[in-house]
Amino acid sequence: MSLRHALLAVLTAKPMTGYDLVKYFDGSVAFVWSAPHSQIYPELRRMERDGLVEARVVPRGDRAEKRIYSISDAGFAELRTWLTTLAPYQGDRDPYRLRSAHFEMASYESARRQLLEHRRHYVRALHEWQQMIDDIEAARVSLLRARLAKRPAAEHEAIIAFRRFAFRGEAAKARMEIAWAEEGLELLDWLEEKQVPLWGEQGSPPSASQADDLTEQD
Amino acid sequence: MSLRHALLAVLTAKPMTGYDLVKYFDGSVAFVWSAPHSQIYPELRRMERDGLVEARVVPRGDRAEKRIYSISDAGFAELRTWLTTLAPYQGDRDPYRLRSAHFEMASYESARRQLLEHRRHYVRALHEWQQMIDDIEAARVSLLRARLAKRPAAEHEAIIAFRRFAFRGEAAKARMEIAWAEEGLELLDWLEEKQVPLWGEQGSPPSASQADDLTEQD
DNA sequence: GTAGTCATGTAAGAGGTTACATGATTAG
DNA sequence: CTAATCATGTAACCTCTTACATGACTAC
Numbered sequence: 001m002s003l004r005h006a007l008l009a010v011l012t013a014k015p016m017t018g019y020d021l022v023k024y025f026d027g028s029v030a031f032v033w034s035a036p037h038s039q040i041y042p043e044l045r046r047m048e049r050d051g052l053v054e055a056r057v058v059p060r061g062d063r064a065e066k067r068i069y070s071i072s073d074a075g076f077a078e079l080r081t082w083l084t085t086l087a088p089y090q091g092d093r094d095p096y097r098l099r100s101a102h103f104e105m106a107s108y109e110s111a112r113r114q115l116l117e118h119r120r121h122y123v124r125a126l127h128e129w130q131q132m133i134d135d136i137e138a139a140r141v142s143l144l145r146a147r148l149a150k151r152p153a154a155e156h157e158a159i160i161a162f163r164r165f166a167f168r169g170e171a172a173k174a175r176m177e178i179a180w181a182e183e184g185l186e187l188l189d190w191l192e193e194k195q196v197p198l199w200g201e202q203g204s205p206p207s208a209s210q211a212d213d214l215t216e217q218d
Numbered sequence: 219m220s221l222r223h224a225l226l227a228v229l230t231a232k233p234m235t236g237y238d239l240v241k242y243f244d245g246s247v248a249f250v251w252s253a254p255h256s257q258i259y260p261e262l263r264r265m266e267r268d269g270l271v272e273a274r275v276v277p278r279g280d281r282a283e284k285r286i287y288s289i290s291d292a293g294f295a296e297l298r299t300w301l302t303t304l305a306p307y308q309g310d311r312d313p314y315r316l317r318s319a320h321f322e323m324a325s326y327e328s329a330r331r332q333l334l335e336h337r338r339h340y341v342r343a344l345h346e347w348q349q350m351i352d353d354i355e356a357a358r359v360s361l362l363r364a365r366l367a368k369r370p371a372a373e374h375e376a377i378i379a380f381r382r383f384a385f386r387g388e389a390a391k392a393r394m395e396i397a398w399a400e401e402g403l404e405l406l407d408w409l410e411e412k413q414v415p416l417w418g419e420q421g422s423p424p425s426a427s428q429a430d431d432l433t434e435q436d
Numbered sequence: 437g438t439a440g441t442c443a444t445g446t447a448a449g450a451g452g453t454t455a456c457a458t459g460a461t462t463a464g
Numbered sequence: 465c466t467a468a469t470c471a472t473g474t475a476a477c478c479t480c481t482t483a484c485a486t487g488a489c490t491a492c
Contacts, residue, residue, distance in 0.1 A: 002313045003479080009320050019443050032316050034309020039480065041445060064488045066443060080418055083317055084328040089339040091252020093452095094388075095220045095305060098250045101384035102227050102301060104376045110302040121307040151417065158322045158414045165405055166319035169398045170312075176394045180387045187383055196376045199369065200298055219450075237471050257452065259473060282460045284471060311480095 003043055004052070006033040008071055008079040011053060013147040015070035018044050024143075028128045032170060044069055052078055100184065106200040108192050112185065119181035126174035133167045136160060221261055222270070224251045226289055226297040229271060231365040233288035236262050242361075246346045250388060262287055270296055318402065324418040326410050330403065337399035344392035351385045354378060 010016065010024060021044070022037040024030065044067075047053045052075035055067040071079075096118060103111040135141050137160070139148070144163065148156050228234065228242060239262070240255040242248065262285075265271045270293035273285040289297075314336060321329040353359050355378070357366070362381065366374050409416075 001478080002311070002316060006316055009316070009323075012320075012323070017443075018445095019441095022443090030309060032310060032312045032319070034311060036481070037444080038446080038482080041443095045445095060443075061489055064443070079320075080323055083320060083324040084418065086328075086331055086335055087313060087317065089335065091248055092250060093220070093252065094250045097384050097387050098220060098224055098227070099301060099305065100387065101250065101381055102230075102297075103380040103383075104373060105227075105230070105298055106301040110304075113304055117304055117307065152415075154415050155322060155417060157412075158409055158416055161405055161409065162321040163319055165321075165402055166315050168401070169315050169318065169395075172394050172398055173391070176390050177387075180390055183386070184383055187379055191376055191379065194375075197370075197372050198376055199373060200302065221451075235471075236473095237469095240471090254453070255472080256454080256474080259471095263473095278471075279461050282471070 002033070003035055003039060004047060005079060005082045006035070007040070007043065007047065008052060008075050010143070011069060011071040011075070012079070013143045013150075015056070015068050017066050017068050019066070021069075028132075032166065047075070051075075103188075104198050104200070107198060108188055108201065110200070112188050115181045115184045115188070119178055119185075122174040122177040122181070126171055126178065129167050129171040129174060133164055133171065136163050136167065220251070221253055221257060222265060223297060223300045224253070225258070225261065225265065226270060226293050228361070229287060229289040229293070230297065231361045231368070233274070233286050235284050235286050237284070239287075246350075250384065265293070269293075321406075322416050322418070325416060326406055326419065328418070330406050333399045333402045333406070337396050337403075340392040340395040340399070344389055344396065347385050347389040347392060351382055351389065354381050354385065 006025070007021060010021060016024075018037070018041050022040050025033060025035040025040065026037075044053065044055075048055050048069070052072060053069045054072050055069050057065055057067055060066045096114075099106075099114065100111075106114075132141075136144060139145055139160070144160070148159060151159065224243070225239060228239060234242075236255070236259050240258050243251060243253040243258065244255075262271065262273075266273050266287070270290060271287045272290050273287050275283055275285050278284045314332075317324075317332065318329075324332075350359075354362060357363055357378070362378070366377060369377065
């Protein structure tokens, strides 16, 4: 149940509306966690029901209203429990790596397209993380400033350091994925130059040697 | 719907029972995809219903039976479509990174424990991937051999190369995560030596100004 | 007025986790 | 005979995605 904790963590900086949180978990700011509004609004209601956040209903213009959520003491306790509890490591699930392991059933063109997209995605991500790291170090992030303002100066260094540390991890991951995609693109060039055939090239049948047996058997 | 495609991909090597697939997606072999048996058995039934696999019911001993699944032509077609379709890149979700961004609300001890576990996990993973890469290169993997036997020799190089490529990606990720965890451990040492206080250190209250409220409440 | 952004929801369905459940076969 | 492994399910529950839906406010 990490969306809940991600929301609590953001709300420790300052009270926010559901809409603010939606933008946060949607924009480039959604650093290691993303969530659509259809998940955020109901979750906030459940958190309110469970006493982890408190909503203040504020008028907006004449007719409209908005709900400003702030974290409660119980919310702080929940967040701290989550943070200090060792998270178990289990199976991973990476659809891109899964695909790449079976590129011999695709075509050079589609494999290349996929890896180019992979690189494009992580180049973009890397720029964003790097920008984020710079902004954090310069305390240009308003949410960070709000957070710092709430805590004694002695803690500021740690708050900045951990935020930076997390983004550095994401940046390192992006760099790794870029290098991996480039290794793959080189591999594709090399194999294609050697004219190594792929199963997925031309409309070749599923099984070369047993093409006919298969159709009968199964 | 990637479990389905992961299953189809494995079945291209040779027909297997649900149990075989359960072990595959459970053991260390579950390289980039993991799934519990409670997900695999029903999915195989649905795939059979959809004509992507065919089951042959074989007696096992006197009373028992087992179902050996093999991929159908429609299954091959589905797999190829999936492989050649560009996968969109969307939001990530990394609970470990999320935690690490907020370690200032934990304690030095719990943060350290988490990062040690992170390193332990990826050191283990790295060993497994590296072993896997060696085994693949030496064609010591029986499933790989079964797969090669079905395909013309000209394609063997590509099949091995892509499998190896995928594992190399996982190995690189593991190395990156190990380095990141070590950076974090050094950061913790450095901050602790400087006696930078953490919010979560000692039973300190969530909000500096509202210290007393908490202890009563929870 | 109208487009953009602020603001908040519901609902169906897919995918995944955890627990409950059962029984046969095989090796010692 | 007993433990490990083979073999296969169901069910409740949670999380996430995608689509459907609505309406007020604000700047042009």
